[in-house]
Amino acid sequence: MGRPNGPQLVSLRVRNLRNLRSIDLGLGGGPRRILLTGPNGAGKTTLLEAVYLLARGRSFRGRKAGSLTTDGEHRTLIEGRFREDGSPNESTLVFERSGRGSLRQLDGVALSSLAPRESPLRVKLVGENPQVLLEGEPTLRRGLLDWNLFHVEHQLGQLRAELRRVLAQRNAALRRGGGGASLWDPAFLALSDQITAKRIAFVDVWRAHLLSLSSDFPFLDGCDLVFERGWSMDQDLLDILVRGRTVEIQRGRTLLGPHRADLMITRDGAPLRLSRGQAKVLVCLLQLAAERVHRAAGLAPSLWLLDDLDAELDSVTAERVWVLFEDLDAQRFVTRLMPEPAGITDKDAMFHVEHGMLRR
Known part of the structure; x- marks a missing residue:
């Protein structure tokens, strides 16, 4: 080479x-x-x-x-x-x-x-403490997903910025007792659908490359990359917002939506538990799989x-x-x-x- x-x-x-x-x-x-x-x-x-x-x-x-x-x-x-x-x-x-x-x-x-x-x-990084990415706050994994997605879907940056703005307005209305919060629901729902569709499409391709790469590592046999969109897959987000309005007003924030999305590595439907060394290998494979997606997109x-x-x-x-x-x-x-x-x-x-x- x-x-x-x-x-x-x-x-x-x-x-x-x-x-x-x-x-x-x-x-x-x-x-x-x-x-x-x-x-x-x-x-x-x-x-x-x-x-x-x-x-x-x-x-x-x-x-x-x-x-x-x-x-x-x-x-x-x-x-x-x-x-x-x-x-x-x-x-x-x-x-x-x-x-x-x-x-x-x-x-x-x-x-x-x-x-x-x-x-x-x-740049792509494999750092000194990969378990933090896999076991830490969902914000870290959501950030990894969106950063890699952004390079093939540049509109994501604008959509995320608009989502932050709408969430800030909706949450402010909830803290004031809920009056006017529903006015922000249509924009919130539209952004949720757009962002989630892009995330799902990327994860489908990312997952395929990850499973291909993981075949050489026996401890990853039967593992899967699962995307959780931030609300139940069998429920409509609008219904969730309407039914959960009282709880949202009590807590003063929007509880479910794409801002709560997460990634999980599972086996037989349960989160996969890994040693530090195994976690490092998995992070390497996640980054390598994302690189394959990027290269296929012409980057x-x-x-x-x-x-x-x-x-x-x-x-x-x-x-x-x-x-x-x-x-x-x-x-x-x-x-x-x-x-x-x-x-x-x-x-x-x-x-x-x-x-x-x-x-x-």
């Missing part, structure tokens, strides 16, 4: 991001795999976070991780140069965080609200961020997972503890991270 298709990072400059005070990562011709080795706490995950911030404008870490900006500093700066596949020209994407807020720029032009479909870099390959993928996997399972990623014509940033991972080729670049410092 040669150079990856799609956009490739050729350099990354990081200033004052957590424990990374000054990092310059030169990638030359855009290698297919960038290996980041080093002990825990060295800054490997923070380098992945830097790429994620460039692409998404926000972090994948929660508030418990603390401030983005290095202690004692007032400004975080991340600059990435990238090249489109087959093009000799390079573009520069910048993320900056200071006391005045966040700023993103593409070739010097401010992009304060860059839409994902316009972003020059599209360029994603840039992958794989954080300590070997942890908690036995050697056979790890090898099966790595084979799937090796088949991708895409650039991959990979963190590992081992100083000399097996399988290094001249198409890879390897860097060692320790105490927030980087060496090739």
Whole structure:
């Protein structure tokens, strides 16, 4: 396999991001795999976070991780140069965080609200705690679904924004005693139908790819990806709203609808219970299945961020997972503890991270 298709990072400059005070990562011709080795706490995950911030404008870490900006500093700066596949020209994407807020720029032009479909870099992440995605709040799984769906259904962003507006108005009416809440029902029902139809169509294709990928992992035998739309499948949403009006007024909010949708991995109709290692494999397969949907829709390959993928996997399972990623014509940033991972080729670049410092 040669150079990856799609956009490739050729350099990354990081200033004052957590424990990374000054990092310059030169990638030359855009290698297919960038290996980041080093002990825990060295800054490997923070380098992945830097790429994620460039692409998404926000972090994948929660508030418990603390401030983005290095202690004692007032400004975080991340600059990435990238090249489109087959093009000799390079573009520069910048993320900056200071006391005045966040700023993103593409070739010097401010992009304060860059839409994902316009972003020059599209990333997929397999993070350090995948069980949170599978067992945490439905908001996380709904976000994963909608983020992947958005790339093939750009109208989803507008529909979701309109749904938030209608919900805010309807909930305000409910808190005032319910007067006028029914005026928002037609808009709420129409948006619910549109959003749910798009989600169902995407999950049907996503599910097929997931089941195909999972066939090599025995612990996933008989598993299924199930979409829950946010209200009972055998009930009409309007009837639910009418019958539940009293309870909604008591609680001051809309209780059921697409804002309560969820995804579940089940076996024999019950939620599937997985170990940490098994959960990591499943998240990999979910992301790989979504990538297949995106590629079939004509999108360029994603840039992958794989954080300590070997942890908690036995050697056979790890090898099966790595084979799937090796088949991708895409650039991959990979963190590992081992100083000399097996399988290094001249198409890879390897860097060692320790105490927030980087060496090739």
